[in-house]
Amino acid sequence: MNIALIAHDNKKNDLIQFVIAYQPILEKHTLFATGTTGKRIHEATSLPITRFQSGPLGGDQEIGAMVAQNNMDMIIFFRDPLTAQPHEPDVSALIRLCDVYAVPLATNMGTAEILVRSLEQGDIEWRNFVRGNKGE
Structure with missing residues (x-):
């Protein structure tokens, strides 16, 4: 599965801790992230991660383009609502x-x-059929 990881500045540490906690699950998938978030996650975990621009410079739009092409299966976006x-x-x-x-x-x-726990249990496998990749 293709998974995007995004976090606003005040939520980056929370996302990094989340990825560390669930690294055994996430490392089985292809990870994408916006600029600084991806850099910090990679530094903390050594997970391979494809990085886009930072959010304000178009990274959210780059991930959105993947969604529109059915090439993104899940997004974890720790937003700062305040x-x-x-x-x-x-x-x-x-x-x-x-x-x-x-x-x-x-x-x-x-x-x-x-x-992420649903992903681990195989409950999100339907995304493979949506994308037409029945075994990826």
């Missing part, structure tokens, strides 16, 4: 695309844990 983001329209567009293409999206640690 801080205004200059690229909020991009964030909203990414969330909308997840709804349009039925891509599971977690915006907080509680939902992310449910998704």
Whole structure:
């Protein structure tokens, strides 16, 4: 599965701790991230991760393009709901695309844990059929 990892500045440490906790599950999948988030996750875990631009520089849109092409299977996006983001329209567009293409999206640690545990149990395998890759 292709999994995107994104975090606003005030949530990056939380996401890094989450990835460390669930590394045995996540390392079995292909990981993508926005710029600084991906760099920090890689430094903390040594997991291979494809990095896009930072969110404000278009990284959210790059991940959104993968969603629109059915090439992203899950997004874990630790958002900071208490801080205004200059690229909020991009964030909203990414969330909308997840709804349009039925891509599971977690915006907080509680939902992310449910998704990752479901991933471990094989409950999200239907994404392989959506993408037409029945064994990837």
